[in-house]
Amino acid sequence: MTIEASLRLFLGASSLLFLLGSVRGSNGSLPLILWHGMGDNCCNPLSMGAIKKMIEEEVSGIYVLSLMVGKSPIQDTENGFFMDVNEQVSFVCHQLSQDPKLKGGYNAMGFSQGGQFLRAVAQRCPNPPMKNLISIGGQHQGVYGLPRCPGESSHICDWIRKKLNTEAYSDFVQKHLVQAQYWHDPLNDDLYKKHSLFLADINQERGVNETYKKNLMSLEKFVMVKFLQDSVVDPVVSEWFGYLKPGQAKETETLQESALYKEDRLGLAEMDKAGKLVFLATEGDHLQFSREWFNAKILPYIR
């Protein structure tokens, strides 16, 4: 079976994550950290394991670390549903700071929710420095809906969906349900801003933390990949940092049209002007891409 076929097979049933770190590979490439998506873990041979292997084949000598949050791959998968995201980010920051191979900096690639989690790492943990951040189907303005859950997790998703629709912003659900921490209800903007423990914080909804801004702006490139036939993320424009216009749930706005950008609370407008933001789109459903596409569009940022 080809890697793409295996990926599709797996991705139909789940999503991805990775992490990496070390000194430069034989081609001078920086270490690469991967963070998987919901329902996935660090090491599944059909998902992150395959991606890690593929990158190692393409970039000779590269050090790739696929992040495991917890003590085992199974715990890592569970934590992707139930562990406080702020704690996950701290866990990862600590791990990165302890890895001598990352001292000279690293690139980071997040899959689905791993994309926004790694952005939090960039904003909160400048040491060691992240150089390029590549978000593959990440939801930088969150989601308002969970239309489809990756494969085998579907029973968990039915339960999660119910919780999100009724009590996403209760303290208990915020603390214990990962997806609630990037649940962004445009009809209840005040609740979101006030009670979202993770996303509203990293998106500077409760005030501007200059440190977040400075750290994000020190990225060399922030690459965002959107899947044109995405049936998992709602709204899909969140993968490019756009969202639903506040107060309604139909019309969307681009990042450039948003208050976040116009007020430049995160430095994204400045980064955009400096050519640091890269918006990529690809055919396919959530996290489905070919090796050919990956090699042509993504590898240049990690070589």
Ligand SMILES: *[C@@H]1O[C@H](CO)[C@@H](O)[C@H](O)[C@H]1NC(C)=O
């Ligand atoms: C370095 O990268 C180039 C371009 O991808 C590749 O063709 C070459 O084999 C690599 N060389 C080494 C030593 O990794």
Ligand SMILES: *[C@@H]1O[C@H](CO)[C@@H](O)[C@H](O)[C@H]1NC(C)=O
């Ligand atoms: C801003 O973010 C930094 C990095 O996470 C944190 O240490 C600091 O406490 C934050 N400042 C405020 C005012 O929240």
